[in-house]
Amino acid sequence: MFSFIIRRVGTIMLTMLCLTLVVFFLVNLEPNLKKLAISQTEMHTSAEQLESWLANHGYRQNFFQRYGQWLGVLPEQPITDPATGNTTQRFSFCNDPTVPTFSGVLEGDFGCSTKFKTTVAAKLFPALGATGILMLCVLAVMVPVSLLIGVLAGMREGSRTDRVLSVASIASTATPEYVSGVIFTVIFASWLGWLNGSAASASQGITFYNFTLPVITLAIYGIGYIARMTRASMVEVMTQQYIRTARLKGLSFKSVVVKHALRNALIAPFTVIMLQFPWLLTGVVIVEVMFRYQGFGYTLVEAAGNNDIDLLLGCSLVSVFIVLITQLISDVGYAFLNPRIRVQ
């Protein structure tokens, strides 16, 4: 088990290295650098000025050298004026060093956001905190509701409850966030006026009024999927021999479901819930943009829209890390929950 985890962590590291290299390559394509230079300089700058801005801020160094600097295995060079030989900071708003230092991701320095004029850490981590709150609320709604629906539907396969709930969960998996978000906003904000169609005020204080719509919008897609998986697992468990034995023993249907079936039926949904995180990440981006909630997804869109290289790299690092670590947890957790599986 221990060596399994070590090996998996090694794969995760390798994957993250490859992915950041790919992202680094894509954000440093010539058109993207041009876009960055244009957004960072005044309007109507000539091509030479753009070029000199890029050179002055170190974007014209060798690709692998810059990747090494970002990673922290090569020392980050301050900008040297060729005429005087004086060194200056790359970006004054980030306290960039004036002497060559190792300051990359490995040293815990995520770099400098050109869009928000601050360090990536100062922007990214509060945003992650805000998204964490959103995610917690979503999970608190999504998991119990979907498990309940799945268990109720799978308890008696083919019954009317099963059919109704199954079609409802298929319908919810057919509703992406930008569709359900619009529909909920129309119903609850425009028509009934119960809830606020914008979560912009949620950064000051979360209330039922401004936070419900983002949470249910994000939860609804996952609910259908997890409920279907739970149903399938519940149906399978209910056909097992030990359930029949328990029934023949004379136990009531309720106690058979609660005591014998439920525990075994909930193993499979655990994996599914964990693997929902990658999708939740995409959903978070849509929902945060739609409801103007200043979290991780909003930051990612801003970073991508302005080609904010360091911030975008930070965002991709975080999201890839979340995806991979939830996969690891789901594998390890599954082995713990289901004693029939032994990890080699």
Add this chain to the structure above:
Amino acid sequence: MQAQYIGASTIILEVLWRFWPVWVALAIVMGASFLYKKKLALYGQLFDSGVGIAGVFICLFWLFTAIFASTVSPFDPLGQIPIMKDTLPGAIEPQSGLVYLFGGDKLARDVFSRMVYGSQIVLIIAPAATGFALMVGITLGLPAGYYGGKIDSILSFLANLVLAFPVILLFYLLVTPGIMDTPIPYALAGVFFLFPIIFFCVLFWTRFKNRPDRIYILLGLTLVIGGWIYLGLVFDRDPLHIVHIDPNQLNIFVAVVFASSPGVFRIVRGLTMDIKTRDYVAAAQTRGESPWYIMLWEILPNARGPLIVDACLRIGYTTILLGTLGYFGLGLAPESPDWGTAIKDASRLLRSFIHPALPPTIALMSFVLGLNLLADSLREQSMKD
């Protein structure tokens, strides 16, 4: 000048009437399928359950809407008639006397016509991209599952690499206006679009290599048709100027194929690993069949059930992805009538007008729902066997 309106019930009747070519086509196809359902194998069995009928109905409805879009929609989806700006549903356009059935949007275009034409974009790109993703996934997944070992480790690592990307980040990196100046989308397209040609060549070669009368015709046809489409799609150099794709649509296409082929790869790999332990595979191995013959003619046909179900779900998923792209304004032209772009435009103005938002959302939802219902009932039918 104030626009004239028609009543709610008239709107409903008018909408139903506008779809008349769709109803006619639906009646013919559904009626024929119902009559001959005994002879139609898996497709016929769909008509045994309510869920299946609903799924087929919704999917065919949107298919025919896309085909007859020019007859169904009363207006040009891009045409702006200034007087109709932000009109509510049922407003009569004074010049032609036709009705803006679902009202006008902020650029004074007919919401109904845009919804109808939007189906064309979705129904062309989503199934085609899914088809290519299937080809890529199958061509790589079969050897990975069959041989295992190094090939499997490398391909699985690559697939997991792509799957570890959140889709939205992938799209932001791959579908930007800037990237079309670089050779990346064309290189990716060049690689992806090779897979169908390779797939069919190997498919025919393994089966008919000892029958010269068939093999040369089939290989020739594959290469000519495949090469023709390849030239048109990747290099935009179709000698006959029939196959053509805009650079931004190619970019979207490539990004969607790129995002969904690792999923197909995983499924095919898993199925292959399962099926290769069966007796008929061992029998074929003993007969001395080549590995690719076994993969393509023994394993693949037996994996078709789950693959068809997955393809249905995946078209729905691709539709959702296309909507996501439209919602973030990536790739598609800003005035394009596709549903995602329409939802984006409308959702910004929800406080003042809600009517432009509802038709595209309901359209997208119903189409994906239809595909999901179809997949669900296909799964149930194939489990019965």
